[in-house]
Amino acid sequence: MTGDLDKYALLTGLFGGLALFLFGMDLLTNGLKRAAGDRLKDLLGKVTNNRFLGAGMGAVVTGLVNSSSVTTVILVGFISAGLMSMSQSVSVIMGANIGSTMTAQILAFNVTRFALPMVALGFLISFLPGSRNRQDYGRMLLGIGLVFYGMGLMSEAMVPLRSEPTFINFIATLGNPVLAVLTGMAFTAIIQSSAATTGIVIVLAGQGIMTLESAIAVAMGANIGTCATAGLAVIGKPREAVRAAVVHVLFNVSGVLVWILFIDQMAALARGISPEGDVPRQVANAHTIFNVANTFLFIGFTTQIARFVEWLVPDRPLATEAVLTPKYLDATLISTPTFALENTRREIGRLGAHVTDMLNKSLHVSLSGSEAELEALSAMDKPVDDLHRAILAYLGEVSRSRLSDEQSRDLMQLVTVSNDLEHIADVVTEDIVTSTRKRMQEHAGISPYTAKRIADYHAQIVRALDGAVRSVTTEDMELAQTVRDMKQEVVEMSRYISRTRFDRLKSADGAINRYVREVELVELLDGIFKTARRIARSQLERAEVEPAEEEPAEVEPAA
Template sequence: MGITMVLSLLSGVALFLYGMALMGDSLKKVAGNKLELILYKLTNSPIKGLLLGTVVTAIIQSSSATTVMVVGFVNSGMMKVAQAIGIIMGANIGTSITGWILCLSYIDGSNGIAQLLSTATISAIVAIIGIIFRTFVKKKPYSDIGDIMLGFAILMFGMQTMSGAVSPLKENPHFVSLLTMFKNPFMGILVGIAFTAVLQSASASVGILQALSITGSITFAAALPITMGIGVGAACPVLLSSIGTNKNGKRTALIYLLNDLFGMIFWSIVFYSVNAAVHFTFMDMVMSPVSIALLNSVFRIATILILAPFISKIEKLVFFLIKDTDEDNEEQADFDLLEERFLDYPPLAISQSQMAVNGMAKNARKNLMRAFELLTDFSDSKFNKIQEKENMIDKYEDKLGTYLMQLSMHDMTPEQAKQTSKFLHTISDFERLGDHAVNISRVAQELHEKSRTFSESATYELNVLEKALVEIVDLTVNSFVDEDLETAAKVEPLRELIGILCNDLKLRHIKRLRNGQCDLNTGFAFNDLLTNYERIAAHCSNIAVAILELDSSNFDIHEYTKSVRKLKDETYLTAFEEYEKKYDINGYQPEAEADKKFSAKAKDSEKNKDNEKSSGKKKDKDKKKDKKK
């Protein structure tokens, strides 16, 4: 096999892969977000999911791309693991369509109609139309349609180039003996896995196998194990895409691997066991591009037919292999509570909404606690966990907001309407608590990456303030979950103290910056934290006020908070004084010593200035005396 033949083969592979990528990406651009929307909305049954997975994969020409998309949906909480299984099974079938399309590249003819239908003619026509659309029609989606056509033409040309490069090998005894090795099932499966893992595409591997079949050296005995290995190798990009996702994202990627792994193991045992007994006569049959496409399709469809009845079992298996911790179970989103059929029964719908909002509140609190911990003990896993849970909190707001708006359109008693309104008001504040957790985590990340730390006095003050924030968040969430008015009333005095503390700490930090105790970079981070802390307290106050809204349907949050702060009854003042003693930021002695030293230095400098002035005056007097003399 000369260098020219190798270069020709590699250039064919390069063109083939580029054409496939260009065609697939352009198809996705033309479809826009419609494919994602269809996948998201129409997967309420396994059969629908299977059909949609097949169609979408046939369009974008990649089962890996479809599955990666689904992993993203599951990771964000938009789709459940059970819904993803059907789509993944469909993707396994849909990817076999590419093999049939590639068979078109082997149509040939020397005259008449056969020549018009030849690959060279079709590719040329498609390429010409594609380049016209791409160059002269800039308007979307026509330029993308041009890219689809160009991708198709390049793909076909790549297939022809590969076929032309390997065609002389059919007379090469070394090449024939190499392919004979693949008749060993273990060797064939390993080659299929390795080849597809490198190419990151099952369709590309099948296409190259079809090109090699032109030599006449690929038999059924060699093609079958390679085809089975190709399916397993295609799981590599999907598994890579699941790195950094949550446990459900990893479970979804694992389903893709298990499907193909089961198909490979099951059919290997069945086929080779039967072959050992009856000795199939077609094992030495020479394969063509069409027969390889047929083998690939039959293998994938047969595997899915076996697995389809066991979707629920597959779900249980992946949950068994990737277990949830107790913390994961506690923080599991409970969107299932928001059943649309409950909307006709407002008391039941309100009860379900209450439980869902309680779950949202607890998750928001947990995320804030993680963010506070991150400031003193940063880790990438904790940081990623905060971002992941923030996505879930956003989903809570979206689903609860939609559900409660639908509920508000039904006939309800005044009390039920008030309860619904309370939930609508509070979910936005709980969502904002989650946002501030993310903001704090980003400040922690910046401090960690740039190896910056606060001074001891600044750290002490932040610790005191964070303890106050932990208490106000606990008071807010507990009063909401337990519907405890007495606890809710304690929130506002603590919120006022936190506001005072934040203003005081800003002034103290400016003083430290002037003294050189802190640098300007940490000063920005310190102010960012104080801004977030103050807003967290404000959102807690909003939630507490919503809890206290009992008597009047015309309740005004701003008027209430103004009147409370203005009147400040005995209970309010007592609570405020208790919090003031509890969260005293003047207890840090090193800072007091630093202030004393600063004052002493200031006094010394003033004395020095006075001494300089007095000595200067004495010198002037002496000069005048000398002149008089």
């Protein structure tokens, strides 16, 4: 290699270090998601109408997992399930930006010498036999060791750049804050990691190659660049996910536009609160100051931001044939079972709502419907079959991940509930439709008195099914118990209908045929009620079953 600058050493050190950095971040984030996914979900579930508490929770969760995208995934789930408003989620997204600065604070420590011991210890813990949680913690330690080691490699590789005229001239152009912001934005969009951009900036500033002011501007640009990752992630996703990404973009872009005029003041403040001469710490502190100040500037407008985003990204009505197209079965979440199972619950909620609607419509059709209405009711079964197969295929993929005992039980519960809902749909579109056709062929009309009794009974069955589905999708034990406790009332209604109809057998011609069809309908509804109670029981049993010892069985994808 000729010349003063060893380009091979520079490129391999820089890009090899960057690769190790990004791989380490991926290991760290995935380990944290697996080990603490449920606890993180519970943390965000405590968000109330207090926007400052929401921002605090967003900062804590994002700081723990080093990934604002994980926080966004949880938020989308809460919004979809009706557990959180769009307005509440805005403050959490703002807090997530503060949490993302935790990485820069850690990177500012000179811990390179501890990197390889962390890698060795993390590797040992993750590959030795033991509990899955311990192995996840080992991968987290291995990941953070690789992050620090990658930082060290990049730092060493960049030393010769101090005297490289071309590079020095380029860095000099970053004295223009607009160009510095655009550079940080473009680089982050390419490598899809604002943490890596911030890490490189810390290295350059620490070696005196880049000024603190330029480093702040590039880090601000990284805040916008990371929105590219969020934008790509929500392509084809539900409207809630798109809105969350739009909030992220608006917040970051607006913040940069406001604070780009005050970079010198932020630099002065960072120098004032940081150890003298510790430039990496000054960069990290300036990054945190920017995000905290940005949050406090906009947090008073969360309601207005939410309304604007809902206007900007309105609900999109689905075509009739696409009503049950999978909406939450996100393939990117399969490697994170906590969130994959959570999204499957929401998908099952959609399946259950459609089946409940079928059951609701079956009353009119079975009592006085036409042949055309019977055909329309039968046609509602195909979307159920398609979504049921998609859910089973998705859960089959999830089952191949490393699942805890609790996740294994949850997965099998969701498989069972999905099968039960598909069975109810078959009862409605096949058994009830067939029974109704026979009644129509026999000209056995149902009397107004009996129709009223069956309608009351049918309403109870619909209420039970709706409650059972919602108990599973919202993990509501009280609602599940309410469905279980409906047994006595429903049984008494069924017996009353059967008894009074038998007493009226001799009242008119065709009474036998009417009696048979009416009792047949009641028995079919009774079967649906039993299935609804079984769904509710599966939710109650989640809190009762002790952790299983055996490995979870794999679910075969549906054909």
